[in-house]
Amino acid sequence: MDNIYIVRCGETALKGDNKPYFERMLVQRIKKVLESEEGVCVERTDGLIFVRAPQSADQELIVRRASRVFGVDSISPAREIDISGMTAEDALSAVGAAAVEVMLGLIKERGVKTFKVEAKRADKTFPVQSPQIARQMGAFILKGCRVLKVDVHEPDVQLYVNVRRNKAYIYERKIHGFGGLPLGTNGRGLVLLSGGIDSPVAAFMMAHRGMVLDAVHFHSYPYTSERAWEKVKDLAGLLAVYCGKLRIFSVNLLPVQEQIVQNCPEEETTILVRRFMMRIAERIAKEQGCMMLITGEDLGQVASQTAEALVVTDAAVSLPVMRPLIGMDKVDIMEKAKEIGTYETSIQPYEDCCTVFLPKHPSTKPKLEKILMSESLLDCEALTEAAAASAEVTVIQPRSDI
Amino acid sequence: MFVYLDNSATTRVCEEAARAAQSAMTETFGNPSSLHRLGLEAEKLLRRSRAVIADTLGARDEEIWFTSCGTESDNTAIAGVWESRRKTGKRVITTAVEHPAVLAPCRRLQELGADVIYLPVKRDGTFDMDAFREALTPDTILVSVMHVNNETGAVMPVAEIKQAMLEVGSSALLHTDAVQSYGKLKIDAGELGADLLSVSGHKIHAPKGIGALYVRKGVHIPPLILGGGQEKGRRSGTESLPLIAAFAAAAEKVCGDIPARAEAMRTAKNFLKARVLEYVPDAVVNSPEDSVCSVLNMSFPGCRGEVLLHMLEEKDIYVSTASACSSHSKEHRSHVLSAMGLSPELIDGALRFSFCAENTPEQMDYAAYELEKAVARQRRLMKAFKK
16 A cells, blocks of 8 residues: 655645646646655645655655645645545544554554544535544544543644545644745746855745746856865755756856956955856846846845945846845844755855955945946956856756755 | 875875785785684784884884874874873973874863973974973973974974983873874884874875874873774774785885985975976975975965965866965964964965975976966966055
């Protein structure tokens, strides 16, 4: 007999006429993250998604991977009981017998002492009402497992019984997912991935709302080391666990930085470099069919992220720039990075290209006219073009061991 | 042209060592503790290997304990002396420029109540004998001074240190970390006067994962690693015979030919130094005048060592920075160059070149040429940036 998992879709269920589309995308994503597991099948029946897997499959792995699919609200490993063609009485005895088996297992595994049953009758034609089902199940369990007691306030186990057409389900665990919307339901964006704490979180948040991502990474080799690049690839592998395989366009920004440093005022270095990053990213985005840029900036965190600086940065491009972290505090961003598992990798101390030519007193309130004047000393078009053309693409697959 | 100038970090394993390891893995693969014939053969190989290492250090066979690395040798020596002597005194003297394998255990001893003195060095990185004499008190139980400094190549006067200890009748034990001098200077443990001496395999063309500790006969220290009683109970764990045999093979080759090999390294070093100073006249030599043949430390003002390193790596030239300057914080600056009183600019702009006997003048020529280009490229940019 296969193991079965009930997957609940959160917000996806609310999307009116688009519901079938969202659900289809969700099923596709779940199939994708479980494709390495043999014999797994994913199907959709009235508002729920069921994953069936052979008993030999790794249960924890299935739960872990499916719970990370955006659009999944929660997942429960469940016991399925076929009640088709049975009378209500027979059906309840069959479900009760199964419930006893489940509880006996839990007593052995976890030393469970108290329980509570919650029943739900999704099939309203089933002649017994939910509270009555719950009471009957409780009676079955008390009779079958003498050591157990009912505790409706703080039970060791809350057993859910769900009676549907032809099938009933018993489960006790609910593993929460991240919610959000299925990947692929909200366009494609290009994230500027630095290797720091913020940008992976920003990428996660956009993917969480259904956006497919590509990434661009700027480095300044030989001013930055190859280890910094390895770190970015490690981060991308972690992100890909949520947002699918990721293409990283890596661009050496040193030629641009050299020109800026040799021709423009020192205090403007940072903002000028940021504007070039945006331009180069925009060019790559347009070539790759990305409709927006995504950065990990948050208001006021560093000199290049003051309101004034953000305005000047934005003025360099015409594509919309998404900054999902804009109003978050650093501690909350760090919390989120820990939650999604990128924090430990992000804090490895390798220099990224932003810190190579860090002016002593960067201008925090840049004026666009002044910046444009400085840029007139450079051949921005040619530099942008050359940098974008030099981009190297690396495809990063999701880490398979987590 | 491939030019490897990071031999103080590690060396390429020589053919002799690789063959010895291969043979001990697939032929003489027995456990020296096994009672059967295969075990006996392994035990004989172990004994022969120990004799080879002992010979390279002017030691008796039973004075050599095999360990997993130089760090383990240092730890064993320092922890062992503390444990066996802490009742007779609390003072431990070392230098501010030791390898972390010595400094970290010394800091641990401090936590355990030791009075650890970190001797300053002179501006050129050499040993300050006056400061040492002053620090040497009757309750000193251990003096640990490296034979050759790994960043600058400064040679420490271990024999004179012993002499100074004898003059005042000190009963302290003398440990020396000889990881960087082994195979470059002739070592005779007796002449050096060391009671304990650490060496490592992978700096002399043996594989990583093998080291040895010389413990003078009559000196008793407790083991760090307990178990099946191998190495006469002094270092438990099944002997890593492939690594031990490889270590012996490399030591036999390298230590049997020290004058010629040292000469080759010195030639490469002097050649590189002269060329670099010719191309980059304001480069600063941080290694003392009579430093060991295998290490040359230089600073390039106005440059960042790590950036030069990456520029050279693009040209297939491999060197090392004295410090990991990935973070600009002070703690990441080289403790050795800091102890010598170098300015932050010189510390950040420092590179360490470390040689092996196989380096050639052609390689040095190429390295110096590429180094000049890298320095010029970086200075152009840094100067523009600072203007």
